[in-house]
Amino acid sequence: MKRIAIVGLQWGDEGKGKMTDVLANKADIIVRYQGGDNAGHTVKFDTYTYDLHILPSGVIHPHVTSILGPGMVINLETFFHEKKPFLNASIKVSNRAHLILPFHKTLDAKKEETQHIGTTKKGIGPTYSDKINRQGLRVASLLNKTRFIDEANALASLHHIEFDAKQYYETYEKEIKALIPNIIDVSKFIDEAVNKDQHILFEGAQGVMLDISHGTYPYVTSSSPSVSGIPAQVGMAPWLLEGALGIVKAYSTRVGEGPFPTEIHDTLAHNIREVAHEYGVTTGRPRRIGYLDLVSLKHAVRVSGITHIAVTLLDVISEMDVIQVCTQYQLDGQSIDEVPAHIEDLSRVKPVYEALPSFKDDISKITTYAHLPKAAKDYVEYIAEALGVDIAYVAVGPKREQTIEVKNIWEVTGD
Ligand code: GDP
Numbered sequence: 001m002k003r004i005a006i007v008g009l010q011w012g013d014e015g016k017g018k019m020t021d022v023l024a025n026k027a028d029i030i031v032r033y034q035g036g037d038n039a040g041h042t043v044k045f046d047t048y049t050y051d052l053h054i055l056p057s058g059v060i061h062p063h064v065t066s067i068l069g070p071g072m073v074i075n076l077e078t079f080f081h082e083k084k085p086f087l088n089a090s091i092k093v094s095n096r097a098h099l100i101l102p103f104h105k106t107l108d109a110k111k112e113e114t115q116h117i118g119t120t121k122k123g124i125g126p127t128y129s130d131k132i133n134r135q136g137l138r139v140a141s142l143l144n145k146t147r148f149i150d151e152a153n154a155l156a157s158l159h160h161i162e163f164d165a166k167q168y169y170e171t172y173e174k175e176i177k178a179l180i181p182n183i184i185d186v187s188k189f190i191d192e193a194v195n196k197d198q199h200i201l202f203e204g205a206q207g208v209m210l211d212i213s214h215g216t217y218p219y220v221t222s223s224s225p226s227v228s229g230i231p232a233q234v235g236m237a238p239w240l241l242e243g244a245l246g247i248v249k250a251y252s253t254r255v256g257e258g259p260f261p262t263e264i265h266d267t268l269a270h271n272i273r274e275v276a277h278e279y280g281v282t283t284g285r286p287r288r289i290g291y292l293d294l295v296s297l298k299h300a301v302r303v304s305g306i307t308h309i310a311v312t313l314l315d316v317i318s319e320m321d322v323i324q325v326c327t328q329y330q331l332d333g334q335s336i337d338e339v340p341a342h343i344e345d346l347s348r349v350k351p352v353y354e355a356l357p358s359f360k361d362d363i364s365k366i367t368t369y370a371h372l373p374k375a376a377k378d379y380v381e382y383i384a385e386a387l388g389v390d391i392a393y394v395a396v397g398p399k400r401e402q403t404i405e406v407k408n409i410w411e412v413t414g415d
């Protein structure tokens with residue numbers, strides 16, 4: 001395969017950053033296709049740790065061209081700050097991506113006072129609202145200072161917020177000038193890369209259960225992490241995508257508010273949070289912990305379109321005496337195997353669990369699939385079979401080296 005998507009299948013933080021870094025060795029180009037600096041993708045190798053919010057996780061690899069795609073919303077402050085250490089990286093930004101301006105963060109925080117979604121307060125919702133409302137500013141506006149100032153001041157007035165667009169532009173003027181040669185038409189760039197037969201990875205942020213259309217609405221983000229959104233957001237033909245690697249954490253986590261049917265609050269949740277350091281990279285909030293939820297995972301695989309999975313954080317399962325997996329929901333005395341569309345129904349579902357044997361071994365140094373304990377392999381295979389997809393990778397620790405390749409997804413051929 002030459003063009004592959006990496007997509008979180010739960011509520012974010014599944015290990016997309018880690019898996020993007022692993023697949024980056026073969027990639028020529030990595031495109032972040034949606035979201036903004038609400039994301040937090042951790043990449044670890046040797047003694048290094050990178051927490052990336054807005055740059056694609058392949059930026060660490062000097063041979064990779066990193067692209068911020070048209071479907072993204074970009075906060076210039078985060079962008080210029082985050083790219084600083086990557087002096088020699090090739091980083092390109094779509095002329096059609098939207099700009100998060102400081103007042104979008106103010107509007108996000110204000111709305112949270114009454115709406116309580118538990119957003120990251122990065123201004124994501126208000127910026128996408130302006131986009132859909134046909135009044136937002138795109139990266140192309142930066143190409144002309146006067147035009148930017150007029151447009152940004154007009155948008156601030158629409159929101160009845162004081163904003164000095166001239167001062168804002170001048171704060172970043174030096175960086176903006178340096179960026180201009182790397183502001184590109186991403187659709188055209190990808191088209192040329194496809195014609196050159198290059199390897200392209202599309203890195204999602206958040207997860208399918210946070211998708212604006214298919215997630216646990218309204219407790220979602222304001223973009224579409226699902227695979228099916230990629231062609232529309234990048235500007236490419238859907239059939240050019242050859243595969244999609246769904247990232248599945250071996251249990252579930254969620255940050256922010258909203259229904260979480262398999263959530264647990266006991267000592268196990270506490271232990272998992274501490275062992276796996278389940279705290280949000282962007283906001284520092286403790287992540288909510290739960291058992292694996294096959295009902296929502298099947299939904300995510302179906303609405304998104306997934307060919308392979310990577311099961312991550314498998315090492316953390318050794319905290320469990322028994323592995324509990326939710327296979328169905330109970331709602332009003334009925335068994336259901338789909339995710340209710342209405343949030344009030346979803347908040348009332350009761351999970352039905354199947355218990356599987358756990359393992360207590362430390363698997364964090366195992367490098368081949370065959371050497372995993374039987375219960376670990378059985379669990380991974382149980383998940384893959386239930387979801388009807390192939391296993392490509394198993395992660396047994398946060399570092400790049402702690403990844404077991406079952407199947408190299410780049411080498412999979414269509415048959
Ligand atoms: P992302 O948002 O999907 O990129 O995921 P995050 O990076 O926000 O969260 C995943 C966390 O788990 C990070 O701290 C990773 O370093 C860590 N991680 C990734 N894979 C593994 C794994 O297999 N085992 C353990 N213990 N940690 C992992």
Ligand code: IMO
Nearest residue numbers: 012013038039040118119120205206221255256
């Ligand atoms: P990565 O890419 C986990 C959650 C927020 C909130 C909801 C809406 O690291 O997986 P927003 O600020 O996007 O309007 O918040 O979405 N959220 C994430 N949760 N991981 C993320 O990104 C998230 N990005 C947003 O906590 O519940």
Ligand code: MG
Nearest residue numbers: 013039040041
């Ligand atoms: Mg994250």
